[in-house]
Structure formats: C-alpha cells, structure tokens
Amino acid sequence: MDEMSVFEQRSKAFYQTHLPHISIDCVVFGFHINTLKVLLVKMKGQEKWALPGGFLNKEQDLNEAAKTILEERTGAEKVFLEQFKTFGELGRSESDLGYMPEDFWFRQRFLSIGYYALVDYEKIMPVVDEISIACEWKDINDLPEMMMDHRKIYEEALAVMRFQLNFKPIGYNLLPEEFTMPELQKLYETILGKTLSRGNFQRKMLAYDIFIKHDKGRRGGAHRSPILYSFDQDKYNHALSRGLKEAW
Amino acid sequence: MDEMSVFEQRSKAFYQTHLPHISIDCVVFGFHINTLKVLLVKMKGQEKWALPGGFLNKEQDLNEAAKTILEERTGAEKVFLEQFKTFGELGRSESDLGYMPEDFWFRQRFLSIGYYALVDYEKIMPVVDEISIACEWKDINDLPEMMMDHRKIYEEALAVMRFQLNFKPIGYNLLPEEFTMPELQKLYETILGKTLSRGNFQRKMLAYDIFIKHDKGRRGGAHRSPILYSFDQDKYNHALSRGLKEAW
DNA sequence: TATCATTGTATCATATTGATACAATGATAA
DNA sequence: TTATCATTGTATCAATATGATACAATGATA
Numbered sequence: 001m002d003e004m005s006v007f008e009q010r011s012k013a014f015y016q017t018h019l020p021h022i023s024i025d026c027v028v029f030g031f032h033i034n035t036l037k038v039l040l041v042k043m044k045g046q047e048k049w050a051l052p053g054g055f056l057n058k059e060q061d062l063n064e065a066a067k068t069i070l071e072e073r074t075g076a077e078k079v080f081l082e083q084f085k086t087f088g089e090l091g092r093s094e095s096d097l098g099y100m101p102e103d104f105w106f107r108q109r110f111l112s113i114g115y116y117a118l119v120d121y122e123k124i125m126p127v128v129d130e131i132s133i134a135c136e137w138k139d140i141n142d143l144p145e146m147m148m149d150h151r152k153i154y155e156e157a158l159a160v161m162r163f164q165l166n167f168k169p170i171g172y173n174l175l176p177e178e179f180t181m182p183e184l185q186k187l188y189e190t191i192l193g194k195t196l197s198r199g200n201f202q203r204k205m206l207a208y209d210i211f212i213k214h215d216k217g218r219r220g221g222a223h224r225s226p227i228l229y230s231f232d233q234d235k236y237n238h239a240l241s242r243g244l245k246e247a248w
Numbered sequence: 249m250d251e252m253s254v255f256e257q258r259s260k261a262f263y264q265t266h267l268p269h270i271s272i273d274c275v276v277f278g279f280h281i282n283t284l285k286v287l288l289v290k291m292k293g294q295e296k297w298a299l300p301g302g303f304l305n306k307e308q309d310l311n312e313a314a315k316t317i318l319e320e321r322t323g324a325e326k327v328f329l330e331q332f333k334t335f336g337e338l339g340r341s342e343s344d345l346g347y348m349p350e351d352f353w354f355r356q357r358f359l360s361i362g363y364y365a366l367v368d369y370e371k372i373m374p375v376v377d378e379i380s381i382a383c384e385w386k387d388i389n390d391l392p393e394m395m396m397d398h399r400k401i402y403e404e405a406l407a408v409m410r411f412q413l414n415f416k417p418i419g420y421n422l423l424p425e426e427f428t429m430p431e432l433q434k435l436y437e438t439i440l441g442k443t444l445s446r447g448n449f450q451r452k453m454l455a456y457d458i459f460i461k462h463d464k465g466r467r468g469g470a471h472r473s474p475i476l477y478s479f480d481q482d483k484y485n486h487a488l489s490r491g492l493k494e495a496w
Numbered sequence: 497t498a499t500c501a502t503t504g505t506a507t508c509a510t511a512t513t514g515a516t517a518c519a520a521t522g523a524t525a526a
Numbered sequence: 527t528t529a530t531c532a533t534t535g536t537a538t539c540a541a542t543a544t545g546a547t548a549c550a551a552t553g554a555t556a
Binding site for chain 4: 199200203204217219222223224225
C-alpha cells in the first residue's frame with residue numbers, strides 16, 4: 001500500500017470511530033545514566049519529525065487514550081504519565097500538512113491535548129507503526145526539526161516536568177531496583193540540565209524519608225563504594241500523592 | 249421562543265460555526281472583602297447549576313474563546329484567566345443531558361477545557377443569555393447542586409488556584425487602587441480558606457518588593473491607621489512572569 | 497603499602513519561616 | 527483632656543532549611 005492510500009483508508013474509517021478535531025500528543029522523556037532523550041516519530045510523507053500522538057476513540061477515556069498511545073509506541077506500562085496542557089492556537093495544525101488532501105480530517109483544525117511521560121529509554125524499543133517510517137530516541141541537546149508546533153509543545157513539557165521535580169520525588173522506573181545517591185543525583189542533574197551540590201543533594205533526598213537503605217554498597221571503581229538504596233513503595237507513593245508542598 | 253426551540257435553532261447553526269465535541273468551562277472566582285464566590289449559571293430546562301461555558305468557534309483561538317466566554321458573562325476584561333486542565337472522562341457529558349433530543353450536539357460526547365479566572369464580584373454584573381435563565385454569584389461555602397462533573401471541575405480549579413498563589417503575587421484587579429496590608433491579607437486568607445500570621449504575612453509580601461508605599465494611611469476605626477500601598481505595575485508584572493520559583 | 501578518586505557526613509554561615517512580643521496610632525468615651 | 531482599647535507596624539528569638547566547604551572513609555590500582 002502506498003503512503004497516501006494508508007492515510008486515505010484511515011481517514012475513511014476515522015469518523016466512524018474517533019472524535020474529530022481532537023488529538024493527543026505525548027512528550028515521552030527517556031532517561032538513562034546521564035542522557036535525556038525524547039521519543040520522536042517521522043510520519044509517512046513527512047520530512048520533519050513529530051511527537052508521538054493519536055486520536056481519541058469515541059468510547060475511550062481521555063487518560064486511557066494517552067496511555068494506549070504511549071504503550072503502543074513504547075510497550076511501557078505503569079509509567080508516570082500526566083496531562084499538562086491543551087494547545088488550541090489558530091493555525092497550529094495547518095502548517096506542514098499542506099501535502100495532504102484538503103478534505104482529510106488531518107487537514108482540519110484540531111486541538112492537541114499534551115501529555116508527558118518519563119521512562120528509561122534503555123528498556124524501550126520504539127515501535128514504527130503503519131503510518132510512520134521511523135520512531136527514535138533523540139537527544140534533547142540535538143533535536144531535529146519538528147513539524148507544526150511540536151517543538152513548542154516539547155519545550156513546555158520540559159518546563160513543566162522540571163518544575164514538578166521540585167514537588168514530587170521521581171526516579172521510580174528510571175533507575176535499577178537498587179541504586180546509589182550519586183546515581184539518583186545524576187538523574188536529577190540530567191533532567192534539570194545543571195549540576196547540583198553533592199552533599200546538599202543527599203541531605204535533601206534523605207530527608208524525604210522515602211528510601212530503604214541496604215547493607216551492601218555497589219562495588220567497582222577505585223574509591224569508596226556508595227550505599228545502595230531502593231524506594232520504599234508506601235512512603236514513595238504517599239509522598240507522590242501528598243505532592244505539592246504548601247508554602248502558606 | 250420556547251426553551252427547546254432555542255436549543256434547536258442553536259443546534260442547527262452549531263455545526264456550521266463551531267468545533268463539535270469540545271467545550272470550554274470557566275471557573276470564575278469572585279472575591280470581595282472577605283468572601284469568595286463562584287459564578288454559576290442555570291440553563292433553560294435544567295434544575296442544576298453549571299459553570300459558565302461555551303464552544304469553540306472554528307476560526308477562533310482557544311484562549312480567545314475562553315476570554316470571550318468570560319467577557320460575555322461578566323463584561324470583565326483584562327483579568328487573570330488561565331487554562332488549568334482538560335476533562336475527558338467517558339460518560340461525563342451524558343448525565344444531566346438526557347432530557348435533550350438524542351441527536352443534539354449537546355448529547356454527544358465532548359471534552360471540556362477548563363479555565364479559571366479571578367475577579368472582584370462587586371464590579372461584575374452577571375449576564376443571563378438566551379440559553380440560560382439565571383447567572384449568579386454563589387458563595388463557595390454554600391454551593392448548589394451542579395450538573396455533570398462541574399463540581400469536580402470547580403474543585404480542581406480551586407486547588408490549582410490556591411497552589412499558584414504560592415508562586416505568583418495576586419490581588420491586582422481584586423483590590424482598590426490603594427489598599428492596606430490587612431486588606432491584602434484578608435484576600436489571601438479568603439482565597440486560601442485559612443488564617444495567616446499577621447506579622448509574617450507582611451514580612452513576606454513586602455519582601456516581594458512589588459509595592460509602592462504611600463504617605464497617608466487609611467483612616468477610620470479606633471486604632472492605628474494602616475499604611476496604603478498600591479502595586480508597582482512593572483515590578484508586579486515582572487514577578488508574575490518570573491513566577492515559579494525554582495527550588496533546586 | 498601508598499595513592500587517588502569518589503563517597504559519606506559533619507560543620508559553619510546564611511536565609512527563611514513560625515511564634516511571640518511590644519510599641520505606635522487613632523477613634524471613642526469618661 | 528486624658529484614659530482606654532482595638533488594631534497595626536515592627537522587632538526579636540527560636541526553629542528550620544539552604545548553600546558552601548571541609549574532611550574522613552573506602553576500595554581499586556599501582
């Protein structure tokens with residue numbers, strides 16, 4: 001099947017099953033060791049890259065739809081996934097889609113509901129589906145050109161994620177079962193894009209009281225072996241839901 | 249024109265001009281002196297109250313549409329208005345609308361994009377339009393039954409607003425041109441729903457350095473007259489955009 | 497056994513917050 | 527005129543949090 005006919009076939013079926021004028025875009029952040037990446041796809045017939053996305057099924061919960069899109073592209077389940085903003089500027093969906101037939105639902109105006117997720121990209125094998133020709137992790141310091149306003153969506157997601165880092169402990173699913181404080185610090189530094197003071201980082205994290213301290217450390221390297229920790233699920237979840245610390 | 253025919257007429261015209269499956273709901277908080285209220289409307293043929301809302305014009309920017317809805321109901325311009333979440337649960341739009349003809353666009357599934365605004369309700373005269381029979385300020389401590397999931401939308405807006413209070417100075421448009429620290433504190437206490445320490449409040453607010461201090465105080469009452477302040481526009485706006493203080 | 501990189505942890509200065517106290521002010525009434 | 531009183535402005539101290547720095551502990555390597 002050639003490129004256009006895939007679109008056409010999907011377009012015909014689209015109105016039967018989906019809500020028009022609404023799309024979901026997922027900014028999937030991939031972390032590992034000391035690198036932060038984003039999952040991008042290249043659609044058939046497109047030069048520029050795009051955020052993985054999809055449309056909302058008529059009989060589908062919004063959050064469920066986002067979860068499904070993420071799972072289909074990554075296979076990842078039970079990851080942190082959160083809605084952060086809906087984009088509805090005029091004209092945002094028209095650029096870059098001019099090559100498609102005018103009456104395609106793709107060409108019509110639509111809003112995009114933005115979600116962001118956080119995964120370990122070493123555990124993920126990106127999936128190329130039938131309307132895309134590529135699905136890859138891209139380093140956030142070397143991003144290719146992106147279609148429509150996807151670059152802006154990505155940047156807002158990054159800002160929101162960095163902000164939320166201040167209120168919710170993260171790291172679960174992004175680190176091995178057992179990890180060290182230097183490893184956790186690297187994670188924070190990578191996501192925040194800046195270095196942090198070592199001693200103060202440990203003090204602050206340990207004050208959260210969400211870790212289980214293990215007896216043996218991680219061996220290897222000509223230096224003192226760091227202590228291994230793992231997340232205390234109960235305390236971790238409690239801290240997550242408590243979340244936002246109040247200032248007043 | 250009877251109730252149903254108004255709906256029918258609007259329904260016919262609807263698809264010509266608007267995006268289906270998408271609505272905008274505005275949680276308009278009204279503050280004055282020491283009371284916090286919410287603007288609610290009662291639609292024709294409905295017993296329960298609803299958040300003021302509307303639909304997105306095909307050729308209309310999302311934020312512009314929210315602004316228009318707010319202005320039509322309140323006449324208020326240049327107020328704080330911010331998108332906070334999109335609601336897309338399955339079934340949320342079906343309850344409470346069963347009395348309408350099944351093929352109405354009202355009856356179809358739709359998402360709601362939630363905005364919240366903050367105004368002085370003494371300056372606002374709520375507007376009853378042709379599809380509603382009432383539009384009133386309701387005290388947040390004595391809310392009537394609301395349709396669909398509007399109660400939940402309101403509660404999430406309240407939580408978001410209270411949270412944002414910690415990062416952005418507010419009060420502009422909610423207080424007279426010149427105001428005192430006790431008045432500003434009352435505003436915070438009313439919105440947060442709790443009392444704050446007097447001395448510490450002053451210290452913290454003044455540390456923001458966004459006020460102009462005036463020479464004369466406000467007279468009246470058998471006690472020391474409080475100092476009058478007004479917002480320093482430049483510094484205030486700068487603080488607003490700087491906004492979110494980073495913790496790391 | 498010495499060396500070295502890295503880690504754990506202590507410490508000090510500074511900043512922020514919570515709690516409390518007290519003087520200043522201005523209307524009211526004796 | 528003066529005493530009273532409610533409220534406001536502001537200082538202060540303790541508790542807590544943060545930033546910066548130092549130093550001892552550890553474990554591989556030479």
